[in-house]
Amino acid sequence: MWSVDRVSGVTLVLLALGVSWEARKLPVGTLYNPGPGYMPTLLAIILGALGIVIVVLGGDSVAFRSLDWGEGKHALAILGTCAFAALALERIGYRLTTLVILVVLLGVVERKRPLLVGILSLALSLGSYYVFHNLLRVQLPRGPWDF
Numbered sequence: 001m002w003s004v005d006r007v008s009g010v011t012l013v014l015l016a017l018g019v020s021w022e023a024r025k026l027p028v029g030t031l032y033n034p035g036p037g038y039m040p041t042l043l044a045i046i047l048g049a050l051g052i053v054i055v056v057l058g059g060d061s062v063a064f065r066s067l068d069w070g071e072g073k074h075a076l077a078i079l080g081t082c083a084f085a086a087l088a089l090e091r092i093g094y095r096l097t098t099l100v101i102l103v104v105l106l107g108v109v110e111r112k113r114p115l116l117v118g119i120l121s122l123a124l125s126l127g128s129y130y131v132f133h134n135l136l137r138v139q140l141p142r143g144p145w146d147f
Helices: 004-023 038-060 072-092 094-109 114-135
Strands: none
Touching (some): 072 094
16 A cells, blocks of 8 residues: 555655766765765765655555645645746846745735735845855856846
8 A cells, every 4th residue: 555655755766766867977976085976976875765764664654545635736836936946047046036936935825915925025035145145155146137
C-alpha cells in the first residue's frame, strides 16, 4: 500500500536522482579541493539516503488515497510564483521579481488587506535586497532599469 510517507520518500529519491544526473556535468573535485559539483552531489546522496529511510520506515502513515487536497490551489499558486521567479529574475531584477511574488502571494492568494500587502511587499523586497547586496555582498540581478 502506498502511504503518504512512502510517496514522499520515493519523491525525494527521484529528486536526488535528478540532481545527481545534472550534477554529473560538473567537476566534483576532492574533499580538500571541492569543485562546483561537490555540494550538489553530496546533498543528492544525503537526500536520496533519507528518502530511502522514509520509504522503508513509512508504512504506518495515512494512505495516499485518503488525502484531502483542500490546499491544492495554494500549492499551485506557490509553484506558479516559483516558475515566475525562475523566468523573471534575470529579466526584471531581484527587487521587482520579489515584489511581484509577494503581492501575488499575500494579496491574491492570502487575500490580505492592500495596505498591509503594499507595506510588507516593499519592505521585504527592498530590505532583503539591502541585506544580500550591501551586507552579504551577494550580486543579485538588477533588471533593465538598474533597479
